[in-house]
Amino acid sequence: MSRKETRGYQLELRLEVGELREHPAVVDVLTAARGEVNVEVTGRISALGTQQNPYQCRHRPLQVGHSVGHGLVGAGTLGCFVRFPGQPGTVGVLSNNHVLAATNRGAIGDPVFQPGRLDSGGRPRDRIGALSHFVPLEEGKENQLDVAAATLDPEIKTIGNRLPEGDLEKVLDPSFDDDLLAKVGRSTGHTKGRLSVTELDLMQVEYRIGNAEFRYFNFSNVIEIAGTNGFSFSAPGDSGSMVYSPRTRVGYAMIFAGNDMANRSYAMPLPAALHAVKAEPLNGTEDR
Numbered sequence: 001m002s003r004k005e006t007r008g009y010q011l012e013l014r015l016e017v018g019e020l021r022e023h024p025a026v027v028d029v030l031t032a033a034r035g036e037v038n039v040e041v042t043g044r045i046s047a048l049g050t051q052q053n054p055y056q057c058r059h060r061p062l063q064v065g066h067s068v069g070h071g072l073v074g075a076g077t078l079g080c081f082v083r084f085p086g087q088p089g090t091v092g093v094l095s096n097n098h099v100l101a102a103t104n105r106g107a108i109g110d111p112v113f114q115p116g117r118l119d120s121g122g123r124p125r126d127r128i129g130a131l132s133h134f135v136p137l138e139e140g141k142e143n144q145l146d147v148a149a150a151t152l153d154p155e156i157k158t159i160g161n162r163l164p165e166g167d168l169e170k171v172l173d174p175s176f177d178d179d180l181l182a183k184v185g186r187s188t189g190h191t192k193g194r195l196s197v198t199e200l201d202l203m204q205v206e207y208r209i210g211n212a213e214f215r216y217f218n219f220s221n222v223i224e225i226a227g228t229n230g231f232s233f234s235a236p237g238d239s240g241s242m243v244y245s246p247r248t249r250v251g252y253a254m255i256f257a258g259n260d261m262a263n264r265s266y267a268m269p270l271p272a273a274l275h276a277v278k279a280e281p282l283n284g285t286e287d288r
Contacts, residue, residue, distance in 0.1 A: 010036050010037060010038055011029070011033055011036055011037045011038070012037075012038050012040075013026070013029065013030075013037055013038070013039045013040075014039075014040055015039065015040070021039065040164075040165075053186075053187075053189070054189075055067060055077075055184070055185065055186045055187070055189055056075070056115055056119040056186060056187075057115060057119070058114065058115050058121065058126060059114065059115075060156075060157065061156075061157035061158050061159050062078065062081075062093070062114060062128065062152075062156060062157070062158040062159070063078075063158070063159055063162070064078060064079070064080055064081070064161060064162065064163065064184055064242065065077060065078065065183075065184025065185055065186065065189070065190075065241065065242075066078050066114060066115065066186060067114065067115035067116045067118075067119045067121065067186040067237075068093065068095060068099065068100070068112065068113065068114045068115070068116055068128070068186075068240070069099055069100070069112070069113060069115075069116030069117060069118070069121070069122070070099065070100055070101060070102040070106050070110060070111075070112060070113075070131065071102075071110070071111060071113060071117060071122050072102035072105055072106065073098065073099060073102050073103075073116065073117070074116055074117055074118030074237070075099075075115060075116025075117065075118040075119050075121070075186055075237055076095055076096060076098070076099030076100075076116065076186065076237065076238075076239040076240045077095060077099070077184075077185045077186040077187075077237070077238050077239060077240040077241045077255070078093050078095060078114065078240065079093070079094045079095050079240045079241055079242040079254050080093070080094050080161050080168065080242045080251065080281055080282070081093060081094075081158050081160060081161050081281070081282040082094050082149060082274065082277075082279035082280060082281055082282060083279065083280055083281075083282055084132075084149075084151070084278060084279050085278070085280060086278060087151070090151050090152075091151070091152050091158065091282065092129070092132060092149045092150055092151045092152060092279060093112070093128070093129070093149065093150050093152065094147070094148075094149050094240075094242075094254070094273065094274065094277065094279065095147075095148060095149075095150075095239070095240030095254075096146045096147060096148060096239045096240045096254070096256050097134045097135060097136070097137055097145075097146045097147060097148045098137075098146060098207060098239060098256070099116075099148070099239050099240045100112055100131055100134065100148035100149070100150050100240075101131055101134035101148040103137060103207055103209055103215070104134075104136050104137055105209075106131050106134070106148075107131070108130075108131055108132060108133075108134075109130050109131065110130065110131045111127045111129075111130055111131075112127070112128055112129050112130060112131055112150040113126040113127055113128065114126060114128045116186075118237070119186075127153065128150075128152055128153060128156045129150045129151050129152040129153050129156060130150055130151060130153075131148065131149075131150050132149055132150055132151045132277075133148060133149040133276075133277035133278065133279070134147065134148035134149070134277070135147050135148070135276050135277070137207075137217050138217070139215065139216070139217060140218075141218070142201075142202075142218055142219070142220045143217050143218060143219045143220070144219070144220060144221050144268070144272065145268050145272060145273055145276050146217075146219075146239075146256040146257075146268065147254070147268065147273040147276055147277060148277065149277040149279055158282075160282050160283070161251075161281060161282050161283070163182075163184065163244065163246075163249060164182075164184065164190050164246075165182070165246045165247075165249055166249050167249065167283075168242075168244065168249055168250075168251055168281060169248065169249045169250055170250055170251070170281075171250065171251040171252075171270050171271055171274065171281050172250050172251075172252060172271065173252070173269050173271055174195055174198055174223055174243075174252040174253055174269065175195075175198075175252075176195060176198070178245045178247065178248055178250065178252075179194055179195040180192065180194060180245065180246065180247060181193050181194065181195055181225055181233075181243050181244065181245060181246075181252065182243070182244055182245070182246040183233065183234065183238070183241040183242060183243050183244070183255060184241060184242075185234055185235075185237070185238030185240075185241035185255065186237045186238055186241075187234070187235040187236060187237035187238045188232065188233075188234060188235045188238055191227070191231065191232070191233050191234065192228055192233075192246065193225045193226055193227050193228055193233035193265065194225065194226050194228055195223070195224075195225060195252075196224045196225060196226040196264070197222075197223065197224035198223060199220075199221055199222070199223070200219075200220075200221075200222040200223075200224055200266070201220040201221065201222070202218060202220065203218065203219045203220070203222050203266070204216055204217070204218050204219075205217055205218075205219055205256075205257045205266070219266075219268075221268070221269065221272075222266050222267070222268065223243075223252075223253045223266065223267045223268065223269065224264055224265070224266055224267075225243060225253075225255075225264070225265045225266075225267060226263060226264055226265075227263045227264075227265070230263075231263075232258075232263055232265075233258075233263075233264075233265040234255050234258050234265040235258065236258070238255055238258075238265075239255055239256055239257070240254060240255065240256075241254065241255040242254055242270065243255060243267050243270070251270045251281065252267075252269070252270055253267035253268060253269055253270050254267055254268055254270055254273050255267045256268060
């Protein structure tokens with residue numbers, strides 16, 4: 001049981017997998033207490049200890065939110081699965097330029113790995129595909145996007161754009177009408193936050209290149225998300241995470257930066273990112 005945001009209390013129901021929503025016992029509870037039950041899919045619950053973060057492990061078939069990266073970077077996050085209308089039958093993954101293209105240092109055709117090198121990946125057996133598209137980051141100019149895509153090798157399977165709450169429904173620009181947001185990321189897993197700003201301009205972002213070099217890029221049309229209840233929405237390694245509504249399962253944005261001190265995460269509009277790499281999201285129920 002939990003307290004409602006308005007008044008009174010509601011039942012809390014936790015399911016290991018989304019498919020249990022159709023179980024007769026669950027249906028009976030939802031029917032009897034219609035509108036008074038909050039359902040969340042938790043996945044497997046394990047005792048806390050030295051177990052490795054599951055989002056940093058090697059996963060086949062591929063899943064949204066897990067570690068991925070170019071061989072020159074540590075690790076970022078696999079944001080979502082896409083198709084390329086100009087390449088029938090080809091499936092790809094979407095993330096940031098600084099994750100899949102190593103902040104402009106990568107070249108089209110470079111291998112992409114899951115998990116990323118920081119998570120004991122980056123070996124030949126961890127290859128999932130090749131860098132196919134990226135929008136270059138430019139110093140001294142207003143950047144709109146930090147985005148790249150990779151095409152998957154034919155033998156690599158995915159479970160599609162399946163989220164903890166269910167399948168991705170569609171992609172839209174963010175709106176305060178649907179401001180409760182969620183993401184699944186390599187470092188912090190499944191978190192929730194609130195849309196705080198829909199457009200920030202003239203924002204300078206620091207990028208670490210290798211171990212010692214730093215470069216600075218200016219961005220406009222940036223979305224800001226605030227963590228809730230004192231928790232961070234994202235952390236280093238979550239770059240590339242798709243930001244979506246846990247209520248409507250609409251994809252809105254993609255994380256590319258953060259600020260630990262202010263507990264803020266920064267993202268770009270997902271529709272613009274997809275358009276820039278000539279891609280569209282894989283249907284939520286579509287796998288390969």
